[in-house]
Amino acid sequence: MPSNFIHDFIDEDIAEGGQYEGRTVHTRFPPEPNGYLHIGHAKAIYIDFGTAAKYNGICNLRMDDTNPAREEVEYVEAIKEDVNWLGYDWGDRFFYASDYFEDMYQFAVELIEKGLAFVCELTPEEIRETRGTLTEPGKNSPYRDRPIEENLDLFKRMRAGEFEDGKMTLRAKIDMSSGNINMRDPVIYRIAHEHHHRTGDDWCIYPMYDFAHPLEDALEGITHSLCSLEFEDHRPLYDWFIENCSVPYTPRQIEFARLNIDYTVMSKRKLRVLVEENIVSGWDDPRMPTISGLRRRGYTPQAIRNFCERIGISKVDSLVSYDFLEFCLREDLNEHALRGSAVLDPIKLIITNYPNEQKESMTVQNFPYKPELGSHEMTFSKEVWIERNDYAVDPPKKYHRLYKGNEVRLRGAYIVKCTGHIEDDDGNIIAVTAEYDPESRGGKAADGRKIRGTIHWVGTEDAVDAEVRVYDKLFSVPDPDDSDLDYHELINPNSLEVIENAKLEPWLLSKENQGNAFQFIRQGYFIEDSEDSTKEKPVFNRTVSLRETYKPNKK
């Protein structure tokens, strides 16, 4: 992991004389189990776990479940699966914020006893009104100077369930005139008669994030609590709680910029809308930036980790281009995906001088520059499927494919010379015709002549029909978050193209290839869909296309 400003801080902290000299670097990834993880979380996970690993330290996985109104067990399992899939291991350190509810309650009591917290009976509206504004200070709550004994009694009764939701809160007594609004006597406990996914009905008061988080960190012995920029002005409050509660450790919060990628959104709220309005098929729709969506799309953990490493870590608000993610993906897939053939927009190529009933088995490499990965057979005969756009009646300049009179190589088979095409009564092209060179078996000309174009094909004798889903960006604008237009107007209507009758060579569906990522030669990387594909009707997702530098209109 390359160095960055966070590591500079850590270096100082663990150096001789530093505040954590001799301590093991200990971080944590603390998601709230109220939605699925997305690639923005992947960056955080990479930073939290990666940093710990770099310093031979450890990283905890902790569910920040302090708000029962919106958290569910369903998400807990999904989060664990995603972190695991990304390749990170939390060992035996899987925790819940709710593990510490009793401790937190005791720390709250401590604050009350020190005269640093009070039970406030202001309504939510009144709290808002007395908080002041960005430019004006707030006003003290009339309950601010309640005697300690009374606070203690009331807080105990809050816990006992004597009061309705919203009737009272416990507030820290700090400074209503602070320029930092977070310091204006923040609420640290609210009453919520809600069933919690783990503690059930044990509690009807729940701690707020600002109070809970530093305590969770301290209780777990976290040294470096890494979070995103919006918590920067919560840090004084974080430190205030650490200082005023008798916690066993003193963690340090350091903030970094969260990840943004163009043509997509990264907030759970907005992603949820896509799911709820059926704009996508679910949280794991292959167009979603969720970890589960990327996984289903065919992204690899390695590609995502490489991406996270290369975008770097800083405090600058940035918008990383989607191209860069795709570059990292192609880079990894290029090294690992076996090569096979599929024709997405099929048209027949008839080899007129090839014997009518003849069939030949052609050997093709599974991975051209890694012969150790073996080879497989393809069935060649008089008629083969080729890509419709590999034939042109009126070819553009520098077109190295089939057009009347041009020679092209059928990859791994023969060199053929195009003789034209066949039309139906309406003038539609229904087949392309060619003559093959019997001396070129395997694709090599006996006389050594150079063949510029090589195209892929699939045998008509054994082709398997399949559905192929071709994806494009979910949004049509680079920065959906920055647009004034309605969310729905920003959706790319062509983000999914379904090809019903693609032709696949049978090897792609063989048993030993189950679940493999493939490169369909000359097209891109594909993977069988984990949800919808069946033996009767295979479905493949295009993970990402191959880089394309051919520009037919050039020159």
Add this chain to the structure above:
RNA sequence: UGGGAUGUCGCCAAGCGGUAAGGCACGGGACUUUGACUCCCGCAUGCGUAGGUUCGAAUCCUGCCAUCCCAGCCA
């Protein structure tokens, strides 16, 4: 008109007073039984801006400008 941050190539991002790394994208070329991959070459007299300090400034100082975050009993 408050508080907290950030501004280095189209996009990320090094740089920490000694004269602008790297990656992506882009352009050109070589190679090629994937127009892929790979390999070469090119791509900031300039570091938000205006001054100042210094032999020397992206780095230090001052002013200004721009952008982001904060007024949940959310995290």
